[in-house]
Structure formats: structure tokens, C-alpha cells
Amino acid sequence: MSDGAKTDLRKPHPLDPLSAEEVVATANILRSAKPEMDIIFNTITLKEPPKKLMLKYLGYDHLEEGTSKSNVTVPREAFVVIIEKEVGMVYEAIVSLDDNSLASWIHIPGVQPIITAEEVLTVEALILQDEAVQAECRELGIDMNNVYADPWAIGHIEKYKGADRRLLTALMYYRNFEDDNQYAHPLDFVPVVDVTLMKVIEVERIPPKSSKFTRPVIPMENHNFLPEFLDPKTMRTDIKPIQVLQPEGVSFTVDGNQIAWQKYKFQISFNYREGLVIHNVTYQDGDKLRPLFFRMSMSEMVVPYADPESPHYRKHAFDVGEYGLGLCTNSLALGCDCLGTIHYFDAVMNDHEGRPFIVPQAICLHEEDRGLLFKHTDYRSGRAHVVRGRRLVVSQIVTVANYDYALYWYFNQDGTIEYEVKATGELNTTVLAEDEDPGDFGTIVAPQINAPHHQHFFVMRLDPMIDGVNNSVLQVDTMPVEAPVGSPENRWGNGFVAKQKLLEDTDAAQADANTATSRFWKIINPSSINPYTRKPVGYKISCMHTPPLFAKPGSIVERRAGFARKNLWVTQYDDEQMFAAGFYCNQNEGGDGLPEWTKTKKNVNNEDIVIWLTFGVTHLPRVEDFPVMPVETCGFSLKPCNFFNANPGLDVPSQSKHTNGSMLAFDPAVKYGKKGGLNPVDPLKMHHPSNEQGGSCCGSNPAPVASQASA
């Protein structure tokens, strides 16, 4: 194992998350500053430096090469959200870690910060103690000791409107034994909890769809996926191992949180809310280090459900703003979550006492073979040139109650950056009376178990820096030539054109996807011109997963998840504009975030801009998604579009079976002749262009292969 992870003894990089020591220090500073206060440390996180300062620090203020740091000093600050115990007042504090002092302290009225794991666990215990809850269970005739509560954000209830009281609701389940799959035994009532008073204030019964049904008997049939509950005789035993090995080590290097791979350099960070964040992506193009993106992360997401009845209308989880992709992140396991040669990064967050907690192996970094990068065969000579691609993968996996999301950034050798969401885990389920049907709102995945229809929307915050800070966005629509078939301009009728529209301002820059015109968006730098096209260089946003939000205009979901009204928004950069549904998303009545920021028209042409891309899936559950869901994927890609002067992967050498260990599955001696194959008898091989030099790729470039092997 090489020691590619360099020592990092200097003070942390300005973008490094707070260390465990810094979390401790921050909490201590606050406690001594507010000795009288009984503090709940909701979140303690790095206050990211202002972009202007970071651009200076990174040397982008006059667009020098991205790495040459000027001697700018960047203050090291912690941003803390505090809830006063029992009182429930919310405060924001900024702590200076340079001079260990409280730099600012404000009370924020009428907001509710993010929900923490500790709250979720305490509230579950509270619910199970509650008399009204126990009464419901008695009536259902189920053993209280096996009842479980998944606390959820309240979303919105008219009678508890607003965010003055800190509320949680919960979905209730039963387990036949400790690790039983509770989503096979959903209960039919929903408690509401005042978290400040630590009190169940209401228990709502979910009635059957029609009055002709009585209260259901909870289904007790088990539907498990944990191996110890499956019949070992039914498990597949015919899966031979696949080993992905890197005998010469990995091709990337890690210096603290800075990663270099192939032509890419970038930095990662991690926070309680967005989880993994990608910073300052650059690409080495010849002797030019070209900036691509200043910052990229998932800013928010929402999962609205289809059923218009209560409590389903309240189920529209904002898994970033209400629960936190950081707070919900998994500790990843080598050889299971991650295959191959892996580097892990840990994550540091805080608990209510202001103590650090660590999620070991929260971020996975590794390389993957990507299949063909490009190939061409000259049909005359049969001379083929094949180059296999490689990608660098940076990923995390989060668990938000029933659902699990695996989140992947991919960096490819052709300059393409991709993002993929794999949704898996457990469907949210509700109980049905026998013979009750969820109609058009859900799928019966097992007797009496309804998996309600829903949508998943993910909104990415993409802060581009395509060859520099000032960028614009073009909308490209392809359409037939207007002139009719037979006319001089379109005589044979095949004509079509690609029209580009500049999204000038924040009004114009609220766009829907449109497959009818093969629409895509292009981030360009008006002051960086491609020598061949003579037009600005750009990066193209391709996204195939753009369902509309089915919640109606004026609906609660549409108000709270305003970002999902459009697939793409462009805003002027603002340090304060990070979260598409507002910073205080939990119990937010709506209107915050993108709708608020775009109320007054602002120029986004040749500006420091931020792009907000919403993508997702409409999920009509299948029986096959139960009792655990095979991954459902969606995502988008960022492709260089006339940014380079040629295919940037041209310099990737071919591979050889001698270095990648490829071999034949079966004895070649028996392959021709009597056995197998599409030609069961041994043929007279005839001359033909297509097989004269078939697959000459390996032999075609010994030099690069050799240098690769000896690297």
C-alpha cells in the first residue's frame, strides 16, 4: 500500500470541516459565554468563509492558476444553532476559533432548526410511554413492547400552523421481534408531539378509505430481508466472487481533504446538512489549470406523497433541511458498500451536549473501470483502437427513517462529471383493511400493506466557475426548420435547427425541461472563446429525470418546495443563499429559498451565478420494491461542450490483458471445434476486413501500456 495520503500538520484548510477538538472548543466557548443557559447544541458546523475571500485565498481574484495561494488569511469560525432547553428559544451563534471568542449571538424567533438523531430517539421513547398511544395499541390488541415510532417532521398542520412550537409527528409500526421488518406491520394512528414540552399533544386515527371497512387487524405476517430470517436453503450459492484489485495501488492522491486524480483537482467537505460537498473543481488542460466548479452539493430534497387524505398530505420529507444528509449518513463497510481499493474519510458532527461524534468511513473514494471511453475501427484494415475509461467515485449513503439514498459523484476522463442517486431501503407503508384497495394512490405490496405512490425531488446547488467566476446559462432547443417540406429552405423536409436562448435574468432563468425539443442547458463563459467554434466555452447540463411536481400550485407541498416548480433556476451568487427551501426548512410554511430570492429580477448574464437543478423520479411502488427496494437510480451529468479543443481523453492509453488480468472463462482449446460458440464446427477462416486485425488495440500502443505497467 502506497502512502498517497500526505501529512497535513499545518492549520486546517479554510474549507476543512470542524475537527472534534474544534467542536469541543466551540461548545466550551458558548457555555462559558452563556453560563446561565441550559443549551441544546442543535448543530455546530464550520462557517464557510465568504466566497470573495476564498477566491482570493485560492488565487482566483485575478484568475491566476487555481492553486497559487496568495497570503490571504481566512478567519476560522464555527456556526452554531442552539435551542434553549424547555424554553425552546432558538439562537444563532458565531464562534471565532482564531481568538476563541463568541463573535455573534442572535435570537431567531418563529423558526425551528433541523431535527437531530437524539430528538428522534427521545421522542420515540416518549411516544411509547404515552397513555393515548397505549390505548390505541390496546384497542389494536398488540403488545406495547413491540411497538415502534418513526418520528417525522410535522410538515404542516393547520391547527399548529407556523414554527413557534417545535413539533414532531411519527409513523407507528409493530415488530414481532427485535430486528423484524416493522414496515410489514404498519399501525393506523399518528401521534403529534410537542418536543419542547416533551408531550404527546394529539393522536390521529387514520380511517380506512371507505366507511364500509372497519378498523383493520394489523397484519402480523413477517416480510424480512435480513439474512438470518431467510431460509439459508433459498439463498443463491452460485455467485462466484468478483475481485477488483489494484496491484500497483490507486491512481489518486489525497492531501487532507484535497483530492487529485488524473487531470482533476478538487476538495471535499462534509457538514451535518448537505453531507458531502465538492469544492473548487479544476481540470489540468495542457499547461492551463482551468476552474470548473466552485462548489457543488445537494441543497434540498422533498418526497411528496400522492394520497390527498390526512396524514399523507403531511408526508413530504425534506431530507436535507429537516433531517440532514450529514446527520443521517452511514458508516460505510469495506467490501460491501464499497468494492475495490478504497480511501475513506470520517465525518465529525456534534451531539446535544456539544460533544463531537464521529461517523467513521462516512465518505468513500475509489476508482472504477468505466467501460469503453472511445473506440473506432477502420473497416478497411480492421485496425481497431479501443480505450477503456476510468472514473473516480466519491460517495456517501444516508438513511432517513425507512429510505436509504446512496449518493455518487463521478469524475470521468473525458471531462464529464456525473451525479447519481440510488434510492433504496424501505418503502413507506400504511395498513389496509382486508379487501381495502388503495386505488390510484398506492400499490398493495403484501396482504393489507399499501405502499403509497410518491415522488422524489433532489435539487442541486451548482456554483459554476467555467474558466472563471462570471458565467451565463444558455437554453438550447432543437426543432424542425419552420419552412414546409418542398420549400426551398426545407425541400426534403429533414431540416432541423438548434436554437440557443440566453437566460438573461432571474425571471427568464426559471426553466422547465422539454424533451419535445431535446432541451438542455449550457453554462458558458462569455469571455472565454473556443478557437474553433468561435463561441464561448461551456459545460452542458444533461438530465433525463425531470418529472413535474404533481402537487398543485398553491398546495402545501408546492409552497414549501417552491424549488420543485421548475427544473432549473439561475440566481446571482449570494453567500446567504445555500438552501433551496430556506435555511429553517423544518416547519417552514413555504415561500423561503428560491421563490423568495427571485422575487426581484436580477441579472444572471455574465455574473457570478448559482444554478439550481431539480431532478427526480415519480415512484409508483412495485411489489418487487418490498420488503426492501432494489436501487432506483436518477441523476444528471455535466459535460464539457466546446470547452476543450478536442476529446480530452485522447491521452488515455489503451489497456492490455497483461496488466488488467482479463482472461477467457473456459478452456480456449474447447472453444473452437466441437464445442459451444456460434459456429459449432471448425470453419475455414476466410479473409475478411472485419477480422483481419480484430482487436489490435492491445498491440497497437505498447509504449503507453508499458509505461503504465512500470508506473
Next chain:
Amino acid sequence: MSDGAKTDLRKPHPLDPLSAEEVVATANILRSAKPEMDIIFNTITLKEPPKKLMLKYLGYDHLEEGTSKSNVTVPREAFVVIIEKEVGMVYEAIVSLDDNSLASWIHIPGVQPIITAEEVLTVEALILQDEAVQAECRELGIDMNNVYADPWAIGHIEKYKGADRRLLTALMYYRNFEDDNQYAHPLDFVPVVDVTLMKVIEVERIPPKSSKFTRPVIPMENHNFLPEFLDPKTMRTDIKPIQVLQPEGVSFTVDGNQIAWQKYKFQISFNYREGLVIHNVTYQDGDKLRPLFFRMSMSEMVVPYADPESPHYRKHAFDVGEYGLGLCTNSLALGCDCLGTIHYFDAVMNDHEGRPFIVPQAICLHEEDRGLLFKHTDYRSGRAHVVRGRRLVVSQIVTVANYDYALYWYFNQDGTIEYEVKATGELNTTVLAEDEDPGDFGTIVAPQINAPHHQHFFVMRLDPMIDGVNNSVLQVDTMPVEAPVGSPENRWGNGFVAKQKLLEDTDAAQADANTATSRFWKIINPSSINPYTRKPVGYKISCMHTPPLFAKPGSIVERRAGFARKNLWVTQYDDEQMFAAGFYCNQNEGGDGLPEWTKTKKNVNNEDIVIWLTFGVTHLPRVEDFPVMPVETCGFSLKPCNFFNANPGLDVPSQSKHTNGSMLAFDPAVKYGKKGGLNPVDPLKMHHPSNEQGGSCCGSNPAPVASQASA
């Protein structure tokens, strides 16, 4: 290496392609039957048995288990298309290989069969000899010895309307040396050749877009991608090898052309036209072997170009019907085209003399790790269960002049079957005068080199057998509940419904994609009911790549590629209906295939049906696509949709780093503490649910892992 490829000494399976010996026998039978005739053997291929007979043979006539063969005998026949040399008459012959006799012989007037590699090579030579062509080159001042012609199908020219004369056109290029990339030096004239007379009958000059430009000087700057022409100093040397190894061998078995892997059984075949064909896909569901698809292949494709001027309107290659995915298939190279442990199948076709020619290693079969199959973590205990997925890949790669297409079938452990096209190779290019601009019709990828905009459409012929021969297709559209926000039916406005529409007949079953309703189609078996949903079992067609055909109604392209008017057609099964643009696609004036077959309305509900799915991409070339194009992908998936009674991958065991060889990239001793990681200092690890048992997947099921290791 195990010997998983079983001996196959019995007579060929009825679906086995003709062997080399059978090709020879067929040609000899025809020669002796027509001693007077000077025969060009255009194509010699297996005449696939009628479906009714195959269903009997496979035991599906009364839906027994798919494998139990009754003692049906299936005739072994060759289907031959012949062109009479110099005369140009076209004949179809059927040869019985059971009694070595000519079973049928018909003259087919007014058609032109597929173009062969031999024609392409002969016509190029002919063109280079032609006086008019040489005159053009003299005027361009280029050396005739370095001129190359890529013959293309004629498409359509009014004055040579119809298919009575066998015609080819060609796009002309220059090379500075033998393996120079000719697409960097396109010429500005287009010969037309009468292939029967072996005569250039016209040379068309391509004028600059505007009269203000004179005839261009051909750009001589080189743009190469072959490694020997790249500066070795510029090649990447920092890509460490990735080895994909299967120390215990592969998990699939091969018996002739029958493949078994995990729960799947299917058979492959190969022909000159469709290339790879997938037959009789079944899935072992408990003790039931359930049929899924009877036959799947790419039936046709078309690549129309955007520029309405001549000759671009003629450029709409039908790479299946005009050139053949079989005839154009590559011989694949181990370790380059294919990584890992590979089984190859050869392909047998014929030359003009009726001799067999073999493409060795035409089809690649191998397994791949597929990343997460599913995962769920119980946030209370941190207990995670992670199962990695595996897929079986069957693929081929074709080269059609400048373009290369890699075509992949993927079989997944969750019952999902996917198909992916990777388009790569060389952009079609045209020459520009200096300062000439292609406007909205193309991209300048290098000085004076225009890469014209175009689209790629692929139409799949999917013959389903979901739990049996008679199937139907539902169209599923999701939309908001109609009732307004605040009304009793949609009080909070979140309501949405999934509406299913049965495509009853061939009129209704001509459908467009619609992202506005998250539309998808579902193949169902009305007589096989899922016990939970109480509705028919089905397979869902998901396709994200559905651009519209931009060629106008009534245009030549739209007439010839009628299939591309719609994304989905459903027809009644008919042995004769194989090719979506007609069997004699070359020089076809249009109307054949799907438009013809659907003229009279036929029932497709609970019938033996065939589904025609068209997908593709609108390709506006990027500078990055030159001089060789990074793969551009598109495809579709077939997902079980309430077909099974649970996640069919439940029985897939977890993996362990001990069997898959996963390891850490860097010395763990330096990972915590002073170096790297998101926590630069060694933290006090606090209790937290999310890291208590993080990644317990490996330990959670020793049994299956062990049995896997010892398998």
C-alpha cells in the same frame, strides 16, 4: 478455468445460426440448382422456424416448463438472398438442409438487398479510378493516391427514384498517410455509383453555404487519435491498473448458444442483419420457470442529419437494414473491448462467393459487479444490510463507416433487463470554406471541419412472453387529482393519481413518450394475476431517451423511417414482420414496415403481440467529440412490475472483503491521527446510532458468504 462450456455434438439447436459447413452446403446446393446463373450471394442465413413450431419445440404450446422439449422436429432451412451478377435481378431462395434441396426460389422485382462489405470495398476502388472523380481531386490539388471513399446507401435521389437500379453514393476524404484520420480532411464532392453496371454515373459538388465563399482548400492539418501519432510525452502515465478477477471462475454456464446465469436462462443467435439476438428468456421463480421474452433484437435504426441541403438530406443511414449489425460487427479483443473473465462467441456469415467467413469473438459474455443491489440501515441500531448486485452482460460492437456502436444487454439479479447503446467512433464531417459557418446545422470541431447535427434512433423488436404467449400493453400516466386545492377530494393539493390505459388495438397502440405524466408502458399478462395487487403481472418499459423525430411529416426520412414517428408501437405477432422499416430497406421509398403493418386495425389485447420501442439521442456534436467521440449512451430497461411476489434479489447474499479482495488505499495507521481524513485530529469516539454497528453487512451473514467461498 472450469469447463462450463458443455459439449454440443447433437444436431444444432433450431435457433443456432448456420455453421460454416451449412453455409458451404447451402451455396453448393444453389449453384447446382442454378448452374447457368452467375450468382452473387448477398446473404445466407438461418431461416428461423415459425414461432408456432418453436413454441411447440420449447414446450410452450400448453405452457409446460420452458425447457421440457416435446419431440417436435423443426426443419433446418437456410434463407438466401441472391443478386444475379451484371443483370442485377434479385432472388430469394430457401434451401432445406435436412434433405439438401432447393425448397423455394422467387424473383423479387424492384428491390435492393442489403449492402455488403465486398460491395463497399469494390465500389471504393471503382470510384478512385473514375475520371470525373480524379478531375475533382486535380482541381482540389490533392494527390489521388491518398483519396478515400466511404460508400453510403443512396438514401433517396429523385432522379434515380425507386430500387430498380442498385446504387451507392460515397463521402470522400483525404489521408496524409495510411492510418491518418480521414475525417479531418473531408472533400466537397459526392459520386453516385451504379453498382450493377459498376460505373460512376454522377459526381455532385457540395457548394459552400453562401455564394460569398469560393471552393474551399481542403484542410490538411492532422487530427489523429491512434497512439502512434500522439506525442508519447503527452500520454497519461498515472493510471494504475484495475484488475477484475474471478478466482473461482464465472457464475454462468454455456451450452452451445444457451446461457444460464443465476435465475435466467436464455439463448443467443447472430445474423448478418440484427447481429446479436436474444431468444427465449426465462426466469426461475421458486419452482416455476417463468417465460419473459420470446425474442429481442434491434430491428432497425436511422441516423437523419439536420442540414436541409443536398447531399445531407440523403444522409439518414439505416445501419440495420442497409448495412447490417452482423456484417459490420467487430472482432472483440480480450482486455480492451472486454474486461474481466470473458466467454466469446464467433459469428459465421458469407461472402459473395457463398464461402463462410468468420468473425472470431463477435459476442462478449461476462459478469460485472453492479454496485448496490439494495441496502437498508436501521437507524436505531445502526444495523446495516448491504447486498451488492451483479449483472450478466452480452454485447457486440459494430462499425458502420465512421460511427461505432457498442450494444449491451444487461441481465440483473432483481429481474431487470437493460439495453444500452454506446455511440462512439468518428463524427461524420464536411468541409467548410475558411470563415464559413454551419449556422444552426452543425458544429465547427476544428478549422474548416463541420460536424453536422443529427439524431440517432434505434427501434427494438421486443416479442414478449410475460408468463405466457398472450400479453397486453398498458400505458400508465400520472397526473394531479383534478379537484382544486381546498376541495374535499384534494384539500391540501398534493393529490395525484396513476391512470392506466389499455392499448386495445394497433391504432391505440401507437404512442409517444410523455415526461409531463411520467408516462411508461407495462407489458401485462391478463390471465396471470399477482396475488397481492390482484391485478395482472407485468414488466415495465422505462426509457428516458425519447427525442422526437425532427424530420417533418411527409419528409423523405419520415416516410422511410416511419417507425420513428412514435416511441412505441404494438402489433399482432406475424412471422413475416421482423424489420420496422421493411425487409428491403435499402433504397426503399418508404411506407414499408410498421406503417404498412398497422394500416388495418388489429386487436393487440391479450394477443401474441410484438412491441416496437424507439429510443435515441439528438446529437449536436461537441468539439470534444473530435477526432474520436467519447461514448454517448442511451437505452431502456425492462423491470418486473408486480410480476414477482417480492424483491427477487432477496436471496442474493452479502459480500465480504475476504472474498472480493477489497482493501484500503492507504496505510490505515496513518489514516486517523495526524493525516488526511475529514477529522485531522484523533477524536474521542462518541456513542452514536449511526456508527455503533456501521457496515455490519459483512458479518451479518457468514453462512451465505462461506457457501459462496466454497462454491
